[in-house]
Amino acid sequence: LTADEVNSFRQQENIQDIKKDIIEIVKTRTDRSFYIFCNILKNHPNPALQTLGNKLRKDVEAPEDLDILHDVPELPSHHLTVRDSFVKTTATALMKMNFSQVRLLVHGIPGSGKS
Structure with missing residues (x-):
């Protein structure tokens, strides 16, 4: 209270x-x-x-x-959630690395579509 x-x-x-x-x-x-x-x-x-x-x-x-x-979004009907803008941003970052020693960390809550 x-x-x-x-x-x-x-x-x-x-x-x-x-x-x-x-x-x-x-x-x-x-x-x-x-x-x-x-x-x-x-x-x-x-x-x-x-x-x-x-x-x-x-x-x-x-x-x-x-x-x-309670207060949790419903599970998606399919096992993979795709976020187009996130995929494009990640792909662009990976291309910029061009096999260098840089690492990319993707962080987010479970089920947010990181994979």
Whole structure:
């Protein structure tokens, strides 16, 4: 939670409203915060918190096996991703090296089409 969000909770008097706001903030984030939050609750020794974690998780209807793929682009339908501009830039750099002792490093996240 951000400092602004925490400060807004301090101004509220009703604890139920604060709980609902926290859950809503975590649920609407674009990162994995909500799924991590649910898993923490599901693994808590308190049965009431385990039940809450399971209920929240079902509310968003995210299958357990897809949790790891949250906010990750879908896999391409074919095994090779081609970026024409990248290929041209790399080919030009290789031609400029002309068999010299220069090395070219291609860096990027997995699946970005480096090969």
